[in-house]
Amino acid sequence: xxxxxxxxxxxxxxxxxxxxxxxxxxxxxxxxxxxxxxxxxxxxxxxxxxxxxxxxxxxxxxxxxxxxxxxxxxxxxxxxxxxxxxxxxxxxxxxxxxxxxxxxxxxxxxxxxxxxxxxxxxxxxxxxxxxxxxxxxxxxxxxxxxxxxxxxxxxxxxxxxxxxxxxxxxxxxxxxxxxxxxxxxxxxxxxxxxxxxxxxxxxxxxxxxxxxxxxxxxxxxxxxxxxxxxxxxxxxxxxxxxxxxxxxxxxxxxxxxxxxxxxxxxxxxxxxxxxxxxxxxxxxxxxxxxxxxxxxxxxxxxxxxxxxxxxxxxx
Numbered sequence: 155x156x157x158x159x160x161x162x163x164x165x166x167x168x169x170x171x172x173x174x175x176x177x178x179x180x181x182x183x184x185x186x187x188x189x190x191x192x193x194x195x196x197x198x199x200x201x202x203x204x205x206x207x208x209x210x211x212x213x214x215x216x217x218x219x220x221x222x223x224x225x226x227x228x229x230x231x232x233x234x235x236x237x238x239x240x241x242x243x244x245x246x247x248x249x250x251x252x253x254x255x256x257x258x259x260x261x262x263x264x265x266x267x268x269x270x271x272x273x274x275x276x277x278x279x280x281x282x283x284x285x286x287x288x289x290x291x292x293x294x295x296x297x298x299x300x301x302x303x304x305x306x307x308x309x310x311x312x313x314x315x316x317x318x319x320x321x322x323x324x325x326x327x328x329x330x331x332x333x334x335x336x337x338x339x340x341x342x343x344x345x346x347x348x349x350x351x352x353x354x355x356x357x358x359x360x361x362x363x364x365x366x367x368x369x370x371x372x373x374x375x376x377x378x379x380x381x382x383x384x385x386x387x388x389x390x391x392x393x394x395x396x397x398x399x400x401x402x403x404x405x406x407x408x409x410x411x412x413x414x415x416x417x418x419x420x421x422x423x424x425x426x427x428x429x430x431x432x433x434x435x436x437x438x439x440x441x442x443x444x445x446x447x448x449x450x451x452x453x454x455x456x457x458x459x460x461x462x463x464x465x466x467x468x469x
Contacts, residue, residue, distance in 0.1 A: 176259040205252035235263045284317045292344045299340040378403040413438040424426035
């Protein structure tokens, strides 16, 4: 009899500790990339909330399902849904540890209004994709991003603007936030697999394909490097190349594709447009070499890469 009483008391005492924790039914505003568990379940104790946040912090990556594109969700202020199955999956690993005596009432879907704090991470994926559009044959790496400070205290209307390559290593992205123009600037590097000399090669020496190997090199400030080994086979070098160095196009004896004083066809190419015009060549140029050209109408000096006979592409 005593044993039955003890068992009943234990079961009764344990059952009293079971709490029902409903998730909020209203839309939750997410500022930045982190969501606190207490915003999902206001009835959480401080200990439970701290336990969940330290063991399973909520951010954009683990709130979205596998078939949701995180870059599209964070691209602008938006409302998205988190499915019940996703929350259950997230909670499985920490439920026993943090919510040992809680019964969770999770709705089928929870609506979240995501408002970014405009951090570097917010732009990283999108900026890298824009760089790739401008340099499809090279590997790009963003080394620095400077973003304007915008607090998350209230919702912001964000309109995407234009992405521009400003120099060989810098870019600028303009957007409008609450009708105010803001700029995001940054620096990047370009990498490409190109031939590298395996030995010291003297000027006026004929070269062979076996003299080179392919390596991934920083070509951001390249004056124009040979991109394929076969392009050099049997040719003569006009200047020496040291071991471990790439070969500049102008070091190979070859004909000019653009000559100084020549009227050339120039092209401005972006992700969704192509503009052609004419300009005056300020320098001689071989294939792949950067040269200066002058807009005859504005007298503005530009630079571009020689892409063919009388053709220059301006970045």
